[in-house]
Amino acid sequence: MENPYTSSYANPYTVAAQPVDVRAAFIRKTYAHLGGAILIFAFIEAALMSIPGIEGTVSKLLATSPYSWLMVLGGFMAVSWVANKWATSDTSVGMQYLGLSLYVVGEAIIMLPLLLMAKWQVGDSSLIMKAGGVTFLLFLGLTVIAFTTKKDFSFLGGMLKIVGMIALGIIVVAVIWPGAITLGLWFSVAMVIFAAGTILYSTSNIIHHYQTTQHVAAALSLFASVALLFWYVLRIFMSRD
Numbered sequence: 001m002e003n004p005y006t007s008s009y010a011n012p013y014t015v016a017a018q019p020v021d022v023r024a025a026f027i028r029k030t031y032a033h034l035g036g037a038i039l040i041f042a043f044i045e046a047a048l049m050s051i052p053g054i055e056g057t058v059s060k061l062l063a064t065s066p067y068s069w070l071m072v073l074g075g076f077m078a079v080s081w082v083a084n085k086w087a088t089s090d091t092s093v094g095m096q097y098l099g100l101s102l103y104v105v106g107e108a109i110i111m112l113p114l115l116l117m118a119k120w121q122v123g124d125s126s127l128i129m130k131a132g133g134v135t136f137l138l139f140l141g142l143t144v145i146a147f148t149t150k151k152d153f154s155f156l157g158g159m160l161k162i163v164g165m166i167a168l169g170i171i172v173v174a175v176i177w178p179g180a181i182t183l184g185l186w187f188s189v190a191m192v193i194f195a196a197g198t199i200l201y202s203t204s205n206i207i208h209h210y211q212t213t214q215h216v217a218a219a220l221s222l223f224a225s226v227a228l229l230f231w232y233v234l235r236i237f238m239s240r241d
Helices: 020-049 054-063 068-087 093-121 126-149 153-176 185-208 215-240
Strands: none
Touching: 020 093, 020 185, 020 215, 054 068, 054 093, 068 093, 068 153, 068 215, 093 126, 093 215, 126 185, 126 215, 153 185, 185 215
């Protein structure tokens, strides 16, 4: 009986079916694009945070409605869907890059309020660097695990979707009824574990399931997982400050 998790190896266009040099080139391109996306993200955030009075402007925008965060989250989910669709386009390389760019910009915007809180409300701008360092080390460790074990973690896909929907539901409830649920330290810890799972899943797909022309989409998938991990690592640092 065919294993549904390894059947993609039969596809002659997947990276796993290619010679070693082709696989290595795909992996280099993917991580080069990931590095570029992270650098552009950091540049955008630095530019936004240097705008005079930006913290007051963001606070006022979010305070206009108790559901402001839900609207921001909904907008980001819509942008993410469009960006992923463009990034996985088989018809245009330019469209793939546009998708990745759109996602990086969207992530920078939704991440901005949290970074501003870390810098001005918590009063310790070093938390951002500390969280970035921990995120990098965790990402590096998970990447090493995925590549050295060569295990196909695609079986995590269904589980991650279910957990992701549950987490989204908890966030929505916490926003609508703040007294019902508190998104405290343990929720952030759970989301770090969830983000670690998405990194293993995405890295495994890079090794086993992506096609050789999908390095931009692969980079977007990894960037999304790294950004999620960074968000909740930073929240943990902020809660302990």
